[in-house]
Amino acid sequence: MVHIEKKDDKSAQSASSNTVTVIASSCPASSVISTHVLLPTAIVYVMDSKGYSQSCRALLDSGSEVSFVSSSCVKRLGIPIEEADLQIHGVSAAPVGSSNGKVQLQVSSRIYEYATPIEAYILPRVTKPLPTTPVPGSSLNYIKGLRLADPFYFRPEDIDLLIGADVFSNILRATPVIVGPPGFPNAIDTEFGWVISGRYHANVPTNISSLHVHCELESILRSFWEIESAPSTASPVLSVEEQLCEQHYVQTHQRLSNGRYMLRLPFKLNTPVLGSSRDLAIRRLQAVERRLTSQPAMYNMYIDCMREYIRLGHMEKLPPNEVHSPSNAFYFPHHCVMKASSTTTKLRVVFDGSAKTSNGISLNETQMIGPKVHSDLLPILLRFRMWLLSILADAKMMYRQFLIHPEDRVYQRVVWRESPTSPIEDYALLTVTYGNVSAVHHANRTVQQLALDEKVKFPLASEVILRDAYVDDILSGADSLEDGLTLQKQLLQMFSSAKIELRKWTSNNANFLSHLPQELREVQVPFPLDVDQTVKSLGLQYSPATDSFTFSVVPPPNRKVSTKRTLLSDISKIFDPFGWLSPVTIKTKILFQTLWSRELSWDKPLPEDVMTTWTKYHQQLHSIDSIRIPRHAIL
Structure with a gap:
């Protein structure tokens, strides 16, 4: 099974526009002789660089969120390769290989009029020939006469392509599954033809394969190096798409009579080309229900969060006659994330705008990505040190304070119910939605627009x-x-004019805070300044009581085995934008440089001397808790 974990990030949706390097994992594990399991395979057509269709053998894997293709197949197709750094791990983090590229494929059926685009990551070999041993296909009388996706499903052959769940869920046809007799596989009708899948009583050895995808390390590492780089003072050069997105915003945003802003989604085309997505959203909801059934406390928080959406008017139920109209309506799959350190919202529902529809295109792929409009963090922090009186505040539910135009709400639907035994109901999200690729630009740009609109007042x-x-x-x-x-x-009046509440006010001056209602003041002291909200092993904080900066140290997770990869992950979780800890953090960089010079593989256990040095370093790191650096810099 393959799944993709996405970092919860204020600045991106994740679901968002930022590029993510995927770390995939695959592990073949030998097993004892048992009942054989046939995996569904299909012969498909893939377009090559000259526009001709070539036959390829594909494995249909409903447990994989991404697709893979063999390097030999890519070479045969002659199609361009895009860079993508994939580190491959198996169960229990066992290293099994890597990949450094991906391709865009156009896959079509040889039986039906069906075609779909697929993004596939390149591996030297997707898997061993399947089935792993020959099976007597002639004994399956109940499938005779079916148009098989792979007429030679019973014969071990190479696999060129693994098609993941983003496509698999859309190729199932309405025909009922043909259930085989006890001990025999089933036949499933797909857009590629009937595939044969299931247990087959044959006394042959089997292989169990598993895949796991994790995509956090690269973004953490990038932040680790970029935090030390001085921001450029030059005006950014906007791409053509960013210019068009800004033009779209200027021409389409509205301010209503009550002061709230209403926005249009920045589609690349006037009408986005989307397939159906409701069935996938239902399956994802059912998966969330199965997971949360065993976690009642979290389930109740999830329910409370969705109730809040309805109560605040951020989500409304659709009448039955609108459920299946229009055909290109987009349904967000959704799940929850927890942030234990939050003083307001421990659980947040995240919506997946990157989920593929039945034609292989997601909502996020149909939208333009706007430019970054807010200032860089370091200059903001430097200016923050200049003032005698410090002021910090937070816009409550900022994304959800901006409405989406009614005509665009058909692309912001969800399915929901409070109990697995209740009927599924359809809703429309009425506001800017976290998980939509345009949400970050929409929210930040609209706050700036508010400042521009109210500049005189x-x-x-x-x-x-x-x-x-x-x-x-x-x-x-x-x-x-x-x-x-x-x-x-x-600030209070300006944000209130747009129906936005400023909360979590913090200051070094008690008289300043006394003019605010208690519920608007920040209860968490000290105030974390790692505004990207990722979990840091060493994070910068502001303590208003002492008007000073402090550091919080979070011990790394207990690991039986540490590797170059896990060490880098721990080192990268350091938030020190001013470089105050450079005499300390330089040791970690020297340590990593040492590992690099030894040419150790990413997942080989650390040498004993390196592990001893790292353990001692982190034990001493706790003394940083006592460091206090005055915020106010006297010039």
């Missing part, structure tokens, strides 16, 4: 938002209590 607040806002956080200040209170009043 609230000049001080407008300046602060355009300069010191980072996603939904404000890190600013003032040189006197009077100026601070003026800024506080303007």
Whole structure:
């Protein structure tokens, strides 16, 4: 089985527009002699570089979220290769290989009028020839006369292509499954023809294969190196798509009579070309239900979160006559993520705009990606140190304060029910949705638009938002209590004019906070400054009580075996934007450089001397807890 884990990130949806390197895992494991299991295979047509169709043998894997193709098949097709760094691991993190590329395939059926695009990652070999041993296909009388996807399903042959669940769920036809007699496989009708799958009583040895996909390390590592780079002072050069997206926003955003903003989704085409997606959303909901049934506390939080969507008017139930119209309506699959450190929302529902529809295209693929509009974090933090009075605040549910135009809500549907025994109901999400690739730009750009629209009425607040806002956080200040209170009043009134609540106010001045209701003040002290909200092993915090910066140290997870990969992951979870800990963190970089010079593989256990050095280093790291660095820098 393959699944993809995505980091919860304020700035991206994840589901979002940022490029993710996938780390895949595959592990063949020998087993004892047992009942043989036939896996579904199909002969499909794949278009080559010259536009001709070539026959390829595919394995249909409903447990894999991504697809794979053999390097020999790619060479035969002559199609262009895109870079993609894949580290391959098996069960229990056993290393089994790697891949460095992916391709875009156009796959079609040799039996029906069906074609679909597939993104496939390249492996030297997808799997061993399947079936692993020959089986007597002539004994399956109940499948005679069927148009088989693979007429030689019973004969071990090479596999060119593994087609994952993003396509598998869309190729099943409405014909009922033909259930074989006890001890014999079933026949399943697909767009590629009938596939044979299931147990087959034959006294032959079997192989069990498993795949796991994890995609967090690269983004963590990139952040680790980029945090030390000074941001460029040059104006960014926008791509053509970013320019078009900005033009679309300017031309289509509206401000309603009550002050709220209404936005249009930035589609590349006027009408997005999407297939059906409701069936996949239902299956994903059922999978969430099965998982959460054994976790009642989390299940109740999930239910409460969805109830809140309805209560706040962020989601509304569809009338029955609209459920199946239009045909290209998009349904978000959804799941939950937990953040134990949050003082407000421990559980958040995340919507998957990257889920493929029946034609192989996702909602996120149909939209333009807008430019980054907020300031870089380091200049904001540097300015934050200049003020005598510190001011921090957070926009409550910022994404969900901006409405989506009614005509675009057909692309923001979900299925939901509070119990597996209740009927499934259809809803439309009415606001900017976390998980939609356009959400990040929509939210940040609209906060800027608010500042521009209210510049005359609230000049001080407008300046602060355009300069010191980072996603939904404000890190600013003032040189006197009077100026601070003026800024506080303007910020509250300006955001209130757009029906947005500013909360989690924090300051080094108690008199400043006393002018705010208690429920708007931040209860968590110190205030974490790692605004991307990832879990850090060493994170920068601001303590308003002492008006100083501190560091929090989180021990790495207990591991029986540490490798170069796990060490890099732990080292990269350091948030030190000012470089104050460079005399300490330089040791980790030297340690990693040592590993690199020894040419160790990514998943080989660390040498004893390196492990001793790393363990000692991390034990001493806890002394950093006592470091206090004054926030206010006197120039």
